[in-house]
Amino acid sequence: MKKGFSLPLWVAGAARSALKKLVGLPFENYELIKIPNEKKEIKIEIHSVGLLKDDSHALGISFAKSGLELDITQNLEIWTIASLEKISSNNPVKTNHINIIAGSGVGIKEKTSEICISNFAKEVLYENLLDIIPEGFNLNLEIIFPNGEFLAERTSNKSFGIVGGLSIIGTSAETYSSASPQQLEEAKFNLAKLIQDDFKGKVVFVIGENGLNLANNYNVNLPIIKIGNWIGPLLVDAAIKKVKTVILFGYHGKLIKLAGGIFHTHNHLADGRIEILVYLAVREKLPLEIIVKLSHLNTLEDALLLIERFNKSLADRLFQNLSNTIEKRSFAYVNRYLKTDMEIASIIFDRKRKIRWSGNHGKNYISYFQ
Incomplete structure (x- = not known):
């Protein structure tokens, strides 16, 4: 069952309301948002709208309602500030009629300072704003999440090179809990579609939007x-569908759970990352004082840095062992439910979005990520 609507729709609703106010159209407490490539509109509630700066700017405010209790963007306050810029007679041809600006609380890419926004979010904005922009003008649209920088500290954004606030991501209008059975069914359906045409037997599983973004960059x-987080059941589903190789491509803080036999990886259901690393450290016979320090840390990245400071080659060996254990435990998990020789490969990146380790099977596929 669909639980709510994704963040891009609420941003588009606030932006459309602000732009309408700017060009003199009456305020309504909702906007009908068109979904790209779909013949439907979704009603998005608008909190308020008003003119600023001698009526040259307009502010639209909405509150995201994803419908997901554990979603960090649930009830997120969204501000959009719209202003119009006359197209210069010296440069009358300009295809990009909307300049999307990352305001306070909106995440940017650390390396480029570009706003972190998905293609779907851009398409939603263009679909719902272009028809209101007066001829001869471009739209400057600043997006602000007043509480975004604080909320971003509770995410893994920095692990993916995103700083300053929350990303505007999402690839569909509807939202699903990554812990819900509906999300699992959607992933199974997508896998079935993926392997229909000219499939060569190999598929890459990535977890979440940030992992997908990095894989696409390669x-x-x-x-x-x-x-989502239903990694174990999806591995079984892949084996049932006769997939030959699944490449698990992910952040060490997520994939480490598989090494501990946790195959539904949502943090609210099971964590255990530090405990799993401590177990692996004992197997690698790290000094007791290092193991004790590891047990008191909160994040896997902090643990990695601690071990690297002690002995970098030992840290690499430990995380190499982690990669191999992920492959072995995943294979054993699938074979608990059906007999299969499906290959499971692991390729792991760190918080700087750099590929660092791979399992014995994963090494055979590193070349695909270059």
Whole structure:
């Protein structure tokens, strides 16, 4: 069952309301948002709208309602500030009629300072704003999340090179809990579609939007599917569908759970990351004082840095062992439910979005990520 609507729709609703106010159209407490490539509109509630700066700017405010209790953007306050810029007679041809600006609380890419926004979010904005922009003008649209920088500290954004606030991500209008059975069914359906046409037997599983973004940056010449936290059941589903190889491509803080036998990886259901690393450290016979320090840390990245400071080659060996254990435990998990020789490969990146480790099977596919 669909639970609510994704963040891009609420941003578009606030932006459309602000732009309408700017050009003199009456305020309504909702906007009908068109979904790209779909013949439907979704009603988005608008909190308020008003003119600013001698009526040259307009502010629209909405509150995101994803319908997901554990979603960090649930009830997120959204401000959009719209202003018009006359197209210069010296440069009358300009295809990009909307300049999307990252305001306070909106995440930007650390390396480029570009706003972190998905293609779907851009398409939603263009679909719902272009028809209101007066001829001869471009729209400057600043997006602000007043509480975004604080909320971003509770995410893994920095692990993916996103700083300053929350990303505007999402690839569909509806939202699903990554812990819900509906999300699992959607992922199964997407996998079935993916392997229909000219499938060569190999597929890449990535977890979440950030993992998908990184995989796409590498131009991986393999089918890629974004999965949620139902990794174990999806591995079994892949084996049932006769997939030959699944490449698990992910952040160490998520994939480490598989090494501990946790195959539904939502943090609210099971964590255990530090405990799993401590177990692996004992197997690698790290000094007791290092193991004790590891047990008191809160994040896997802090643990990695601690071990690297002690002995970098030992840290690499430990995380190499982690990669191999992920492959072995995943294979054993699938074979608990059906007999299969499906290959499971692991490729792991760190918080700087750099590929660092791979399992014995994963090494065979590193070349796809270059």
